[in-house]
Amino acid sequence: MRLTIPEEEIMQPGHLACQGCGATLAIRFVLKALGRKTVMSIPACCCTVIDGPFPYSAYGVPIWHTAFETAASAAAGIKAGLEMLGDRETTVLAWAGDGGTFDIGIQALSGAAERGDDILYVCYDNEAYMNTGIQRSSATPRGAWTTTTPVRHPKDRPKKDIIAIMAAHRIPYAATASVGYPEDLIKKVKKAKASKGTKFLHIIAPCPTGWRSRPDDTIKLARLVVETNVFPLYEVENGEVWQMTKKSKGTPVTEYLKLQGRFKHLKEEDVNEIQNKVDREYEKLLKKCSIDSKQ
Numbered sequence: 001m002r003l004t005i006p007e008e009e010i011m012q013p014g015h016l017a018c019q020g021c022g023a024t025l026a027i028r029f030v031l032k033a034l035g036r037k038t039v040m041s042i043p044a045c046c047c048t049v050i051d052g053p054f055p056y057s058a059y060g061v062p063i064w065h066t067a068f069e070t071a072a073s074a075a076a077g078i079k080a081g082l083e084m085l086g087d088r089e090t091t092v093l094a095w096a097g098d099g100g101t102f103d104i105g106i107q108a109l110s111g112a113a114e115r116g117d118d119i120l121y122v123c124y125d126n127e128a129y130m131n132t133g134i135q136r137s138s139a140t141p142r143g144a145w146t147t148t149t150p151v152r153h154p155k156d157r158p159k160k161d162i163i164a165i166m167a168a169h170r171i172p173y174a175a176t177a178s179v180g181y182p183e184d185l186i187k188k189v190k191k192a193k194a195s196k197g198t199k200f201l202h203i204i205a206p207c208p209t210g211w212r213s214r215p216d217d218t219i220k221l222a223r224l225v226v227e228t229n230v231f232p233l234y235e236v237e238n239g240e241v242w243q244m245t246k247k248s249k250g251t252p253v254t255e256y257l258k259l260q261g262r263f264k265h266l267k268e269e270d271v272n273e274i275q276n277k278v279d280r281e282y283e284k285l286l287k288k289c290s291i292d293s294k295q
Contacts, residue, residue, distance in 0.1 A: 004183045006032040015058035017050045020215025022205030022222060024050060025179040026124045027059065027095070030203075033189035034120075036061060038091045039082070041075035043105060044068040045097040046131040046207075047124070071096040072108040076117040091193055094121040098139035099129040102160050113169035113198045120192050120199045123162065126207035134210045141230075142277070143270055145262040146210070154265065158277070166200045167236040174200040175235035175245070180222025184233055184245055191235075204231045212261025224256040229282040234289060242288040253278055 010031040017024040023046055031038065038061045042048055048065055052058050066074040075094035082090050094112075096105055101123040109121060128146050129135040136146040138160040149155040166174045172195040177185040185203065192199035206213065206221040213221060225231040226246060230253060233246035253275045257263040266274075 005029075005186055006035075008032065008035075010036060010060040012058045012060055014052060014056075015050045016052055017046070018207075018209055018215070020206070020208040020213075020218040021046075021050070022126060022179050022207060022218055023047055023097075023124045025182075025218070026122070026185075026203045026205045029179065029182050029185050030093070030095075030122060030189050030201075031059065031061065033186040034091050034093065034193060037089055038062075038093055039064065039078055041066055041071050041078060041092065041094045043071040043074075043096050043100045044131070045100050046126075047095060047097070049131065068100055069104045070108055071100055071105050072112040072117075072119065072121055075119040075121070076112050076115070079117060079119055092119045094119055096121075096123055097130070098123060098125040098127060099137045101125075102138045102162055106165075109166075109200075110169065113166060113171050113200070116171075116197045118197055120189075120201070122201045122203060124203050124205040126205050126210060127159075128207075128210050130207050130210045143263060143266055143274060145212075145265060151265045163200075163202055163234075163236065167239045167242075169198070170239035172197045172199060173235065173237055174239075175202070176231065176233050177201055177203045178222045178226050178231065178233065179203065179205055180219050180224075180226065181233065181246065188235060188245070210262070212264075213259055217259050221256065221259055224251065224259070227251040228253045228256045229278050230256060232282060232285055234285065242285075244286070244289045248282065 011028045040063045043066050071094040075092045079092040127139050134146050135148045140155050141159050143154050173192050175188045206218045208215045227249040228251045234244045236242050
């Protein structure tokens with residue numbers, strides 16, 4: 001069998017993540033794909049804590065810790081500095097959570113994309129502000145419990161379509177990925193690395209603490225979110241060419257929702273509404289990808 005996942009482990013043991021943390025798996029896979037010639041720009045998020053206390057680091061590459069809203073702009077500055085020194089080989093990786101991407105950092109990200117800064121921006125999405133107490137973000141799905149959307153008042157707005165936003169910038173490459181499908185993830189990281197300009201990856205990364213799920217269900221959830229079409233795997237090139245990278249299984253959303261305490265308050269009609277919404281959005285995506293769902 002041909003090995004598709006690089007063997008070298010750049011991320012090291014001794015990090016401070018919770019059991020079953022999807023974000024640590026995401027970092028591990030992305031760094032495997034990028035290699036050691038990488039510099040990371042990380043804003044306030046779980047991953048600034050996971051890394052370990054100064055002067056130690058579990059990530060194995062140089063890191064620049066920056067303000068919550070500046071992952072992309074700091075990465076752009078690092079890239080400019082490296083190029084001034086004649087280094088055009090090192091990949092500059094902006095690494096931020098959904099709060100620092102969908103909300104607080106979107107202006108810096110949009111600016112970098114409009115300028116075409118040669119950086120790779122990765123959003124690891126655990127669908128809330130997990131590091132500061134599980135508050136809702138614009139990546140939190142409709143109906144989910146968080147500490148700021150309690151059971152009696154769950155989030156009533158849909159998740160922001162960040163890939164469509166980035167595709168509208170006409171960047172060279174944007175894609176979704178899941179830690180449950182590492183081969184697909186690594187292939188996309190390598191494709192992004194080979195592209196010139198601003199690249200964007202949206203990685204779903206289950207959080208047992210915020211999702212109220214079992215740590216040993218992380219990979220199962222990372223697969224179910226794709227198999228239920230809640231988080232399809234696809235890529236967009238130059239804002240125009242949309243392509244699915246994983247065929248749907250069409251598993252009912254109940255299989256995904258029932259493993260998470262953040263959805264346990266939902267009634268049958270709520271689940272049916274979520275299923276209908278997922279089906280509609282998936283059909284719209286298939287049309288963008290020019291794929292017949294009956295094939």
